[in-house]
Amino acid sequence: MALPKLPVTNELGYYDIRMESIGGMGANLAGQILAEACILRMGYNGVNFASYGSEKKGTPVKSFVRLCDPAQEVTDNSPVENPHLLAVFAEQLIGNVPITQGFARGGVIVVNTTLSPEEVVGKLELPGCQVFCVDALKIAMEEKIPLNTAMLGAISRASGFIDPEAIKGLIKDKIGKRYPHLVEGNMKAFDRGYNEIKEKNYCDLDKYPEVPFHRVEPELGYVNEPIGGVITNPGNTILKNHAASRVGYIPLWHEDLCIHCGDCDLTCPDHCMVFEKQTDDKGKEMVFMLGVDYQYCKGCLRCVSICPVDALTEEVETDHDVNKIRADLRRVL
Ligand code: SF4
Ligand code: SF4
Known part of the structure; x- marks a missing residue:
């Protein structure tokens, strides 16, 4: 079978995916499965890695997948700053984490939400792009499995080129060996994520600007920390909102x-x-x-x-x- 051409690539020849999530929702594993399916079962070249602070359940997590033509070597292992496909696993991140940074006009966004694509565009102030919404949490609760499988179904559909059968085959092999009783629920959740997605094309929308990517620098670090320094922004205080920790x-x-x-x-x-x-x-x-x-x-x-x-x-x-x-x-x- 001929390998589908990547729909778009950056100047280095990569198709970049970034998943914005919360520890415990399985975005890291979803990134691994997606990359393995694309590389081992579809024939692309690529890489997957993740970024998280502490491994505590509830902290923000980013998972990255970078794909390219099999004839090309992957030489870029830096975090995805300008994703072609952005997947938001937790609606609670909106407003708490700058999830749309670097997401450019013409991209594809998949959001786990009960909102409609119209509402998501306004809430996230997205530049012109294709918006896909799926209630992955509801699917996960009904099928009694983590929500990452429904998100993988939605991502496969939204991408327009990632073969759903490649991902399903990989999930079956991975889970089937150790937890055969979970295979059926995962297959159902994947198919529901794939089929229950709500889609709207806003590529012509010119209302909201792109948010350029910038790395957030800590206010104080080893360079400017005063001797006997004071923590000015402690991690767990009355000023913090822990809503994003809930699943x-x-x-x-x-x-x-x-x-x-x-x-x-x-x-x-x-x-x-x-x-x-x-x-x-x-x-x-x-x-x-x-x-x-x-x-x-x-x-x-x-x-x-x-x-x-x-x-x-x-x-x-x-x-x-x-x-x-x-x-x-x-x-x-
Ligand atoms: S209120 Fe209940 S659910 Fe919430 S953090 Fe405390 S013990 Fe946990
Ligand atoms: S009855 Fe239940 S909710 Fe009320 S104080 Fe006791 S543990 Fe808390």
């Missing part, structure tokens, strides 16, 4: 069931529970729970497991407006 689920508090025992507060690793001193109906001073501050919640759901009266339940985040039901921790500080 689709939140603990929902049911006030009518809560007995204000405080077990959830003892269990929560991020002190998300909001308690306040109040008087009960007998005039006795007590500490009452007011709810969960989702700004700091990473969705580990330990609080749901520990609650003795089911006053916290595991819920799908997109079914609720966390900004409306959030209890503000700053209120009691």
Whole structure:
């Protein structure tokens, strides 16, 4: 079978893919599978690598795939700055991480979202491009597997040249050896990601400018750190929003069931529970729970497991407006 020509390449002859994700969503593995399928099963030359800070679940992750003609050697192992295809695994990254940096006019973007392509274009202020939206989280939850397989189906479709059978064959071989019972769910999720995608071509859109890529430099480093220096932007403070750490689920508090025992507060690793001193109906001073501050919640759901009266339940985040039901921790500080 003749190898399909790469639809577009940069001046060095590469087709570049960048996946923007959160640790725990499987973007790193998706990049490996995509690269292996393209190289070993389709015949391209290429490379895959990833970039992440700590390996903690919930931190931003980037996974890169670079493809080229089999006659060309891959000599560029630097991170993808100007992707031809940009895949956004987590909608929560929008506004928290500059995910569209370097994404140029005419590119292809795949977003895991419940939004329509029209809404995504406006929300991300995308330059003229092809927009593909897929609710990979819903597919993953229904098929009971991680969302990266549905994203791979969507990426294959959006690319216009990556053979879905090459990826499916690779997934079958990789997973089938160790977890044969998961093959069927993965195949279904891949096909659903491929088929349930919503697509719109905005290549003629001239409303939003391209966002040039630039490397963010830390405010202080070894060059300018004062002696006995002060950390001016600590990693985990009241100023941070941990929403991007969640992978689709939140603990929902049911006030009518809560007995204000405080077990959830003892269990929560991020002190998300909001308690306040109040008087009960007998005039006795007590500490009452007011709810969960989702700004700091990473969705580990330990609080749901520990609650003795089911006053916290595991819920799908997109079914609720966390900004409306959030209890503000700053209120009691
Ligand atoms: S563990 Fe349950 S009952 Fe106890 S304070 Fe938390 S939500 Fe309320
Ligand atoms: S899911 Fe519960 S325990 Fe985990 S961070 Fe959120 S509030 Fe805390």
